[in-house]
Amino acid sequence: MPTIFDVAQAAGVGVGTVSRVLNDSPAVSDSTRSRVLAVISALDYRPSSLARGLSLGTSNIIGAVVPTVTHPSSMERLHGVLDELGGSGYDLALYQVEGEEQRSSRIRDIVRPDRCSAGLLVSLRATPDEIFLMVRAKRPVVAIDGYIEGLPGCHIDNVAGGRMATEHLLALGHRVIAFVGDVEDDLGFNPGAARFEGYRAALRGCHVPLRDDLIKTGPSCRERADQLTGHLFDLAEPPTGIVATSDTQAFGVMAAVRSRGMEVPTDVSVVGFDDLELAGHLGLTTVRQPLYESGVLGARMVLQQLDGHRDGLDVVELPLEVVVRETTAPPNNGSALYGA
Amino acid sequence: MPTIFDVAQAAGVGVGTVSRVLNDSPAVSDSTRSRVLAVISALDYRPSSLARGLSLGTSNIIGAVVPTVTHPSSMERLHGVLDELGGSGYDLALYQVEGEEQRSSRIRDIVRPDRCSAGLLVSLRATPDEIFLMVRAKRPVVAIDGYIEGLPGCHIDNVAGGRMATEHLLALGHRVIAFVGDVEDDLGFNPGAARFEGYRAALRGCHVPLRDDLIKTGPSCRERADQLTGHLFDLAEPPTGIVATSDTQAFGVMAAVRSRGMEVPTDVSVVGFDDLELAGHLGLTTVRQPLYESGVLGARMVLQQLDGHRDGLDVVELPLEVVVRETTAPPNNGSALYGA
DNA sequence: TTGAAAGCGTTACCAA
DNA sequence: TTGGTAACGCTTTCAA
DSSP states (O other): OOOOHHHHHHHHOOOOHHHHHHHOSOSOOOHHHHHHHHHHHTTTTOOOOOHHHHTTTTEEEEEEEEOOOTSSSHHHHHHHHHHGGGGGGGGGEEEESSSSHHHHHHHHHOOTTTOOEEEESSSOOOHHHHHHHHHTTTTTEEESSSTTTTSOOOEEOHHHHHHHHHHHHHHTOOOOOOEEEOOOOOOOOHHHHHHHHHHHHHHTTTTOOOOOGGGOOOSSSHHHHHHHHHHTTTTOOOOEEEEESSSSHHHHHHHHHHHHHTTTTTEEEEEEEEEEHHHHTTOOEEEEEOOHHHHHHHHHHHHHHTTTTOOTOOOOEEOOEEESSSOOOOOSTTHHHHHH | OOOOOHHHHHHTHHHHHHHHHHOOOOOHHHHHHHHHHHHHHTOOOOHHHHHHHHTTTOEEEEEEEETTSHHHHHHHHHHHHHHHGGSSSSSEEEEOSSSSSHHHHHHHHTTTTOOEEEEEEEEEOOHHHHHHHHHHHHEEEEEEOOTTTTTTTTEEHHHHHHHHHHHHHHHOOOOOOOEEEEEOOSSSSSSHHHHHHHHHHHOOOOOOOOGGGGGEEEEHHHHHHHHHHHHTTTTSSSSEEEEEEEEEHHHHHHHHHHTOOTTTTTTTTEEEOOOOOHHHHHEEEEOOOOOOHHHHHEEEEEHHHHHOOTOOOOOEEEEOOOEEOSSSOSSSSHHHHHHH
């Protein structure tokens, strides 16, 4: 691999000049610049990012910290990040965290200038200590999905989302609506709790009493969804609609409903949350949150800070939208009367 | 951030000695070593990976090139990679490619010592030129899912997989079996073609004639799956079983079947391929391929080469297995007689 | 507008 | 077993 020295020699100039050409310094005559450029492309020279980083005091890597990379929603966000980072010259390093200590250690990593020039925290919360670490490092870090005090980022209004899902069902005439929630992950991140608040608020708004027996929470694996949902239909007054805390959870609910010989939406309506690609495939009515867009925006914010544009950076709230598909319909019995 | 020089000074030794301690050189006395170690932890010193990389001539990053990161199967593999890379000291850089030129450019990137110390090619094929590039670079590159001549890696026998799926249906008594295939991606990678070969071989083995009208290929989006599958049931002799080229495709098929008022597996059996997490949730019978494990193995192979263990490295074939769930059952009519 | 040279923080070689 | 120092390839400052 040719070095900047080789280029300088071949072009008959000093390395300083080559460096200036590389970094678009205006202090280079046009003739010299074109001569150097010619040699660069002739030699297929590319500056060493290691040497450049050492000299500049920072790497060209943006570190993304993500819990459970396999979750479809994380991937969607990451996809946005990668697309936006595309031609930026920055590479993305992916750090997976599965526990509190790992998170701390990864946060420490991404604020080290020799590791990363900036960081992205996806669907994560942070302790005051960790926040202090990031702020002190004075390194751009943005939070994608999940508000972290002191950091710019984007997130959604989960309370509003839960309300929208519930109100959709309410508007269709449902009055017995169950809530199937997720459990908090290992890192204490739990959007489901806020969505539940929205569910509660929506019911209150329609003067529908909250019934504890209609509220189920558990991990979204199939067996649990089965149990969770199953119990719901053993009730004296079973739900005609179900708000699930995520699309994944909703899929489990749908499978459980069907396994009991019932039909969606004929016997029961189901609303999800996220609008994963699969939700479209399976016709799930859901609250869409801009997953891909959150990644694009987060990456853009980081890039802006890296360019020195510290202005206009803030915490932005992304819009939500109910996408009505085929898993919701008006209740097919007189249950609307009960709750009224 | 403290440098190696700070540590040396505080410990009253030269930087060379600190470096030796850092790199577990045996040529350090126990007393010196413990003294240096004490200072290191007192100062919370961590060597600059940039400086270390420049000196060593290579970074501590492993670059993974992946098409469409959002595909669940890629994520599963990446998850395995990340888990295996965990405490190795290597970071993972994620490169997404969406076209031939991008692939070439990314391959060029990962074999550059200032960018990556090794590479991982996931679900990708490579042109002879690209292979030459990698071999010449003498840098560890392993192929995960997809055999690339001259590179170590792991893959599955797609022909066998297609055969297994089809034979499962055949064994249940099905004789009119459709094949719903995926289209080749933008990068010319198409495991579906080999799976189709397996389908064909299985039918031949049972003396079931191949019927062109039972073979459909198209992108796995919902609308297309609907059309694709729909046409199948307009046939004079519709299929009692469907082999899908992927779980994703199978989900589309199932949705399409249901949208026509038919039941799975009562009216038609469906077999997928991959065994995504969701396949378990939805009770899909499928051919399981070790996705997570392929990532673990690929990462392990790279790490081995990085450690200088060039031996024992080869192309390994991962096992396949039919996971029978609830979408397959014997045909409920006499159609078995037709094909015999 | 340009060249020379000092750093950036390591590793590794050469003496001691 | 150690310390001193060249080298890694770049950016940037200082003179010219």
